Amino acid sequence: MSRQPLRLAILEATKQLEEAGVHSPRTDAELLAAHVVGVERTRLGLVPLVDPEVIERYRGLVAKRAERVPLQYITGVSSMGDIDLEVGPGVFVPRPETELLFAWALAFLEGNPAHPPVILDLCAGTGALALALANARPDAIVHAVELDPAALAWTRRNAEARANAGDTPITLHQGDVTDRSLLTELEGKVDVVVSNPPYIPDGAQLEPEVAEFDPHLALFGGPDGLSVITPMVSNIARWLKIGGAMAIEHDDTNGGQVAALLRERRVFGEVAEHPDLAGKPRFVVARRVATDAEAARGH
Numbered sequence: 001m002s003r004q005p006l007r008l009a010i011l012e013a014t015k016q017l018e019e020a021g022v023h024s025p026r027t028d029a030e031l032l033a034a035h036v037v038g039v040e041r042t043r044l045g046l047v048p049l050v051d052p053e054v055i056e057r058y059r060g061l062v063a064k065r066a067e068r069v070p071l072q073y074i075t076g077v078s079s080m081g082d083i084d085l086e087v088g089p090g091v092f093v094p095r096p097e098t099e100l101l102f103a104w105a106l107a108f109l110e111g112n113p114a115h116p117p118v119i120l121d122l123c124a125g126t127g128a129l130a131l132a133l134a135n136a137r138p139d140a141i142v143h144a145v146e147l148d149p150a151a152l153a154w155t156r157r158n159a160e161a162r163a164n165a166g167d168t169p170i171t172l173h174q175g176d177v178t179d180r181s182l183l184t185e186l187e188g189k190v191d192v193v194v195s196n197p198p199y200i201p202d203g204a205q206l207e208p209e210v211a212e213f214d215p216h217l218a219l220f221g222g223p224d225g226l227s228v229i230t231p232m233v234s235n236i237a238r239w240l241k242i243g244g245a246m247a248i249e250h251d252d253t254n255g256g257q258v259a260a261l262l263r264e265r266r267v268f269g270e271v272a273e274h275p276d277l278a279g280k281p282r283f284v285v286a287r288r289v290a291t292d293a294e295a296a297r298g299h
Helices: 006-019 027-036 041-046 053-066 071-075 096-112 128-136 148-164 229-239 255-263 292-296
Strands: 077-078 082-087 118-122 141-146 169-173 190-197 240-247 266-276 283-287
Touching: 006 027, 006 071, 006 077, 006 128, 027 041, 027 053, 027 071, 041 096, 053 096, 071 077, 071 229, 077 283, 082 128, 082 229, 096 190, 096 240, 096 283, 118 128, 118 229, 141 148, 141 190, 141 229, 148 169, 169 266, 169 292, 229 255, 255 266, 255 283
Parallel strands: 118 141, 118 190, 141 169, 190 240
Antiparallel strands: 077 082, 240 283, 266 283
8 A cells, every 4th residue: 555644644633632522632643643653743744654554553542542541651751851751550640830840949959059959859750850850960869759659660660761871860769758757867958859749639520631540649639639748748847958948739729728838837938839831820839947946056
């Protein structure tokens, strides 16, 4: 059989995905095509014709996406900063919104020249934040904590891949970020804490890609979405250096509550709320400040 136009297959796929309720049908159709032919999405125009078996494989992947299987599960790849990460069943897929938290952490580190900076990523999942920060800051000492063994297997896989690519290795810990005995050796030694914890309130209505594929342990944070965040804050307070800072991603319905939680504690100052790409409340930052007692004894 003769070669076939890829553009027509993409148009057909776009219509199929749109009818299936996929939010970004054209983008996903193009990304799947780029994955199949092995080029960047922006270079699809350079591949006008493909063999029939390529079209067949492409249609198979489009059919999966039409069943609302996450795009990243189909391609096996997600990204954060300048790195790609392996993803698949059993681990939370990193979201574009978290890039803003990553950018905040980098900017904070650049403005606070600790050498080497110590970074702690809580509820690491794929390791996206920890590994992207280690890639951007090869001088950093990076720790990552994950509770779920299935997710930790993905963290470890990605950590090994990045180390093999030449990035500074990170240290992984399996543990509960609400456990008061976790990582006592890091108390008062961390410059930046970042976290994308489970924060969706129980009972929230979710898209099929999330509800049916992301692990529920990584999604839900109790009736108000704060069952992990509230006790985690106490741990963050003991891990951070005086002058260190933290950023916590949260549900768009509970950002004010997270900010209030931090403002209520004397050990946090400069609390600020940040929106996501859609302008919704998405993460809160704060700096660790000295209490009167800490200041009296010179920290």
